[in-house]
């Protein structure tokens with residue numbers, strides 16, 4: 001059955017970067033494999049498909065990955081999530097350099113597929129680019145030809161996130177006193193610069 005436009009839009013709107021999670025609800029290894037499976041159907045430049053994944057839900061490894069990640073640069077007052085608000089699983093996206101050096105836009109397409117698949121099963125996520133590559137490689141014993149490219153943090157959300165329209169050009173997300181995370185997005189009329 002095909003997804004309607006409204007259903008797809010709802011899933012996209014719902015797929016917000018989440019940074020506080022329910023620590024008591026695991027994602028599960030089978031679910032992580034399903035999310036990775038979704039990435040196999042993405043378009044791929046030259047169809048090389050050079051991206052690989054390490055899936056992590058072992059609690060000890062999950063705990064050791066957290067300090068290698070940098071969260072929410074704009075939330076300067078936030079000390080970071082408390083131990084009981086941290087992600088319960090991770091996926092590390094890697095470039096298999098034996099297959100390709102350049103990945104064009106395969107990375108973003110696959111990250112979107114991965115996180116949308118997760119969201120379709122009620123799992124929230126955050127794509128993370130700022131992380132300590134040598135430390136993460138050591139923790140996960142990543143082989144030399146596999147280059148860590150992104151980390152996806154996953155879990156069941158423990159925060160409310162609201163989409164907002166950008167005001168006065170300010171694109172920075174913020175957290176209000178009631179703990180709600182607000183994410184400004186540009187309006188359609190701003191991003192369509194030609195309608196001929």
Ligand SMILES: Cc1cc2nc3c(=O)[nH]c(=O)nc-3n(C[C@H](O)[C@H](O)[C@H](O)COP(=O)(O)O)c2cc1C
Pocket residue numbers: 015016017018070071072073126127128129130131173183
């Ligand atoms: C390429 C990319 C890199 C990102 N890196 C980080 C990161 O290192 N740490 C983080 O907390 N969030 C990171 N994010 C999440 C963005 O902050 C988030 O997408 C943005 O604030 C908009 O929120 P939204 O995803 O809910 O629309 C990244 C997102 C993308 C697409």
